[in-house]
Amino acid sequence: MIKVSLCMIVKNEEEVMRQCLDSVKDLCEEIIIVDTGSTDKTKEIAREYTDKVIDFKWIDDFSAARNIA
Template structure:
């Protein structure tokens, strides 16, 4: 039985961000080799965060922060269109030794 790339599970990275332009490069660079898609929900950045995320190939959605993390996270989840999701904090970084 052969395995083709379409039968493999896809992994999406989802992040809720606001004014994280300084943190995104380290974070997104570390995770890019492992995910099929990056989805960013921006909650009102004013420092170019969404534009930088687009440079990394992310899908960017805008959502006004409402002091309800559960609602914001739900909105983020709705934006995904792959099978599996990795939600990540802005300071998280993937260990490069993880890849086999």
């Protein structure tokens, strides 16, 4: 069986986070969330789905945020 990991780079996505993660939770072996400074409940919602929630200070570089995961 193929194992799939989902890595998401997010910031202030509380309005869509739960719907997004609900739609993929049964398809992924692991979910990794890289939060780039959310001030809403994005991280709280993400922690309902995974313990792999990483705080990353945004430095205007998607590659750096992606590589941290």
